[in-house]
Amino acid sequence: MLIKNADIDGAIRDIRIADGVVTEIGASLPNEEAVIDADGCAVIRGLTDNHIHLCAYAAARDSLHLKQLSDISDAHLRVPIDQTLRVVDYHEDLHGRLDKHALDSLAPGRIVRVQHQSGRAWVLSSAALRDAGLVHETGVLIGEEGTDIPSRADSRPDLGRASQALACVGVTRLTDATPYRSLESASLLIDAVTMGAVRQSVSFTGGPEIAASLPPAFSQGPVKIVVGDHDLPSVELLVEAVSTARAHGRNVAFHCVTTTALALIVAAMRETGPSNFAHFDRIEHAAVVPNEYVDELKRLRLVVVTQPGFVHARGDRYLRSVDPVDLPFLYRCGALIAAGISVYGSSDAPYGPVDPWLAMRTAIDRRTATGAVVGKDESVSALSALRAYVNSPQEAWRDEVGPRVGDPGDLVILGESLQGSLSHLNSVSVRATAIGGDLVFSRD
Ligand SMILES: [Zn+2]
Structure with a gap:
């Protein structure tokens, strides 16, 4: 596939994708294959939903x-x-x-x-x-x-249709963050990915019970460790779960939505020390991060996988029910980024809204569904919001949003310039989505 006249981080170039990979980027490349003319509009790396529950999302759609x-x-x-x-x-x-x-x-x-x-x-x-x-x-x-x-x-959700819905909003990669305790319980997901019904590339987490088992069609995800909101695990148990994951060469992803859970995680990570793998250990949600934990997260090389969409969907309830002391620390982005912590975007669908563009807008305006503001100091720029969705903890962070030679052919062709798209961050900007060099969604 050849994409002509693409605006890549400000320069008009052609992009050649062969065997699922970006093989060439340059001016006026000769075309021997199917051509898409981007007409000078932006082409960006595909969006990653870094935390989703695909089976539950598909089920919720029905x-x-x-x-x-x-x-x-x-x-x-x-x-x-x-x-x-x-x-x-x-x-x-x-x-x-x-x-x-x-x-x-x-x-x-x-x-x-x-x-x-x-x-x-x-x-x-x-x-x-x-x-x-x-x-x-x-x-x-x-x-x-x-x-x-x-x-x-007879009640199995249709993962193929869920995958298509995600492609329509430009999502080309997923991390399924379900803490499956057996491969059997994940069979619906494993089958759909293995058979190709799910077009996105999928990282698999699963819980510590199956840390050693990574289904072949999946890319390596972290092991999901749920630090519950009610029955809290001991620090020793967390240390053991981290050690198990590391013994199998995998990072960990902690479910963390309270300050108490965050304190336990930090205590456990102080004992294990930060991961020295290429990828990062992650805090999922980081729903509340009081100031005193920010530097500690940085020191322990933890990254945050957040869901700004919750501020939109649940913010009005947070304003009514969350302790006012915690309100400025909910779903933080700005302060974490300023402290040098990598922040990645995700939906947590079906529990949060699936549309990454809605989440990006919320990361900027911090507005609830009724227009109230939660944590205005955590607002980020439009470009920062987009970066959180083109990057994934499974690879090195890149500030530019466009593709490079050697990237997978997972691209979003926008229907306007990057500046135009950043000015309103809406899924209507997505003109076409390619995964592995195959066009999986096109408005044309
Ligand atoms: Zn989740």
Whole structure:
């Protein structure tokens, strides 16, 4: 593939991609293959979603997004009874407490699986429990007991369509951050990537239990270590999990959304010392980072994989419910970058909004869905926001957003100049997306 007249970081060049790799960048390259004319518009490296849960995202696309509990009984009447009712976005503060008995009365006899907004708890109806071979008093499954709920063949989410939706907004690479505890529980993802239904290149994490197992079609991701919000692990347990990952040549990615979790992680990392691998150990979310931890993160060579989209989607709730002392430290970007910490962008979809452009805009304006501002001092420039999405902790950081010779043929052709795109950062700028040199999305 040859892309003509591409604006790469300010210079008009042609880009040749062969065998999935950028092989040549230069002025007026001769063309022997299919040509796309960028008409002087910008071509950037493909965007990376550095933290997503692909199966859950695909499932959420086909699920009922809960506004009120009566939606469940409505859906029960509308959707054929033999289909599983998947419900997402449940939160007890908004919808009241749910258990299997409540679900059984809303949708009698039906398989209903309700996922909590956090992604860390589920409520199953009696029929859903039976279907999954589980006996459970309340049907409320929290944390690990819910992570491996088997999914019925007829209710399997369509990962191919989810992959296509991501390509439409310019996402060419993913890190699936699900802490799978067995390869069996990840089989849906493994099959979809191996068979090519998912077009993006995917880094696999999995939990410490399967640190030694990396499915062949995946690139090496860090091992996901969940430092829970409720039942906190000991420092010793964290040190052991880090050591296990390192013994298998892998970095770690800590799930961290509270100051207490951050303190535990820092304590554990002080014991293990920073990784000396080429890649970095990561803090996922870093939802709260008080000032006293910033230098420590830098010293321990930890990078942050953040989700500015949460400020948009949940910011109004944060303003109501988060301790005012913590508000300036939520989903920080600016202060971390200023301290020399690499900050990478991601969605955490389906728990956060999937659109990387919305997240980039939020990283700049720090606005919630209703327009309130959270942590205005954490605002970054448009170029910094874009850099967070063209870079990945799995490779060396680069300030320029355009491709180089030797890069994978994962590119986004924009429908305007880079300056134009940076002025509004919207997915409508994405004119075409190539992955491995194949055009996987085009507006034309
Ligand atoms: Zn996540």
